[in-house]
Amino acid sequence: MPAQAGIQPSANLQMFFKSWIPAFAGMTDFCRASLTIGRVVYSKKEHKMKTRFAGFEPIRHDRLIQEQRHDTYKSKHKLVEPTVCPQCGAVYHEGRWQWLAKPAQAHEEMCPACHRIHDELPAGYVHIGGDFFKQHRDELLHQIANQEAKARAEHPLERIIKIANEDDSIMVTTTDIHLARGIGEALHHAYQGELEFHYNEQENLLRVVWER
Ligand SMILES: [Zn+2]
DSSP: OOOOTTOOOOHHHHHHHHHHSGGGTTOHHHHHHHHHHHHHHTGGGHHHHHHHSTTOEEEOGGGOOOOOOOOSSOOSSOOOSSEEOTTTOOEEETTEEEOOOOOSSOEEOOOHHHHHHHHTOOSEEEEEESHHHHHTHHHHHHHHHHHHHHHHHHOTTOOEEEEEEETTEEEEEESSHHHHHHHHHHHHHHHOOEEEEEEETTTTEEEEEEEO
């Protein structure tokens, strides 16, 4: 895992998480209670899960409800519209980054996804492993690529940064926590297996583990 010293969680990011899970919005105590429930449910794995990722809390994946879309590496100032990303060509228009034709006159600023790629600071980490994975590696990689293509076509900020080989497993890093979640859910939907979410609220990072 790369050094995380550069990430300073802003109030916006905190708000992002709260709005991401509407049931938790403004309900900090309830949020903590739910995380506690999550731990009880996962008690058999608690030790393993806790030692696996320092600073991350396990979250029940079925608790993650429809989220709103926000930038996760948001510009500190309000972007002028239109702004175009010189790296990927995404256009900031009507309050969000979109795939649009380059406007004749546009400000230039790197989009949050290109920024994360440049800084090598992923928002999502998806660990994928297990015997089934080993036997169906190509098929699963194809599934992951499809998932990214779908997400990216609609949401320019949802991209895979890289897929790293780790012994018999892989680590997929993403520019956005929604894509990390989406990859985990797609694999779980298609092949069942075990799916875990671990959230670092302070730094707004999501670790997803899928194994089969
Ligand atoms: Zn970009």
